Amino acid sequence: MRALSVSEPWGIDQIAVIEAPDPAPGPGEVLVRMRAVSLNYRDLLMVQGMYARGPAMGGPITPFSDGCGVVEAVGEGVTRVTVGDRVATLFFQRWISGPPTLAGLVSALGFPIPGAGSELQTFSEQGVSKVPAFLSDQQVATLPCAALTAWRGLFEDARLQPGDTVVLQGTGGVSIFGLQFAHAAGFRTVVTSSSDDKLARAKALGADHLVNYRTTPAWSGPVREATGGVGADFIMEVGGGGTIQESMKAVRIGGHIAIIGVVAGAGEAFNPASLIGNSAKLQGLSVGSRDMFEAMCRAIELHRIGPVVDKVYPFTQAKAAFAAMAGGEHFGKIVLEF
Template identity: 80%
Template sequence: MRALSVQAPWGLEEIKLVEAPDPAPGPGEVLVRMRAASLNYRDLLMAQGVYTRAPQAAAITPFSDGCGIVEAVGPGVTRVQPGDRVATMFFQNWISGPPTQAKLMSSLGSPIPGVGRELGVFSQDGVSKVPEFLTDQQVATLPCAALTAWRALFEDAALRPGDTVVLQGTGGVSIFGLQFAHAAGLRTLITSSSDEKLARAKALGADHLANYRTDPEWSQAVRAATGGVGADLIIEVGGGGTIEQSVRAIRIGGHIAVVGVVAGPGGGFNTAALIGNSARLQGLSVGSRDMFEAMCRLIELHRIQPVVDKVFPWTEAKAALAAMQAGEHFGKIVLEF
């Protein structure tokens, strides 16, 4: 089979297409022929050598989020059978319950080889069946970005219909957050530097829009939209570059879910403001298989269509990651096998 590989000295130019032996499933394992994979910002950081849980000199097989067809199963497998279409779970060992160190050390891409290969062997516990009405490309978008948005909205924040959610930017997590929040009857405000992207978000159901390029103090738009109260939940994807505005925009007792660092380190923020409004600031990293399957039930019920913006052949992973780095996408970028 063919597989993607990247290692030191790192960088997009170091992503190689290599030949590898066809794997075979052992006890409790399944063999999956990959059909599609989607990109996350984490994948860009990993290719650049900024983020990895593998030994620094070791090569990695990139990408965590895939859709494929089960080709064979090992002894003792009961969850799936050959011919089933499945998604790969971001954390292979996080089935249920709260996160632990062991669960969080089972992520695909690093330290476990990812889905950037024609054939992959996974634990039967690390795959899940998916809604039939979705395309392979759409299924591939679900394991990380969609599940991160789901957990922020419905697992960790105590939201009620009519509450206000702020989504930063128009990448995968934010667009899924918009779609899920709209389906659940939540009021949404989304930020972007592009009026064109804001218009697309409006068409997906966004209630309020804020262009942070023309109005960098977008927390004021949040306050205006909520009658001065502030947002109930902010899904913080920018990190240090945007956290100060999030702290200013959150209501008393509100919840800020920190899920990304795409805006860079920034200059810090005033912790007194966080104390003063009794807000909660929580780091969040994807979720469990139980959460994934609950999310898929909502997707099935509301026939939610994941937004796939760009599709590349999987052998052109370098070009796909360059498009992500340039911020060209609205929703998700997908690789097709």
């Protein structure tokens, strides 16, 4: 079989397509023939040698946590799936239910467990899940990280009601899923972006308010205006230190800010005293459990939510796909096909 591999000195140019022996499933494992994988910002950090839990501790690695494939063989004792089932890989292979634990959080695909970036791969039967039949393979491959992160932030961690205001920063995978889920749930949505073209596409997906943060860097002002001065109930914070100050200005008293990314860099130092002033909740968020994933899939099927796949490449062109992600060219998700 062919597989993607990356190792020191790290970087997009170090991604290679290698020949490797076909794996075989052991007891409790399934062998999956992969059809598609999707890119996450974590994958970019990993191949660049900037992901603390991965390359810094050695290599080479098989990247990608998010994939769609078909079960080709099962090991002894497998009961969750059968040969021929189409499944998604789960980001955390051992986080089945309940709150996050250390054991669950160290079971992420890509590192420390070899990822889905190969034509054939074995996974624990507990680490795959059946998926809605109406979705394409490309769409299924976008669900395990970006979709589930948005889902958990909106419906597991926050206590939102229809009519509440949700701010989605940018138009990457998590934020676009957040927009789609929020729209289906009856939330008022505010989308920020540096591109008017991308904002227009967000409007077509149901965004209620649009803010170009390049022309309006103090985007908390329009958020306050849209909410009658009250502020947003929920903010999907993907920028990190580079945007957290504006998020604190935009959130309402007692509101919820979900910290899921650091794409805007370090930014200014954050003063935690500002949290005291408005009783806001600032919560780190790292994907979710299998139970959360399956609840999300039921909602996707009920509302016929179609994940937005913006760019598709053959898996042998992974370098081009990562370059597109690094350049911020995408709206929604980037996918590799096998």
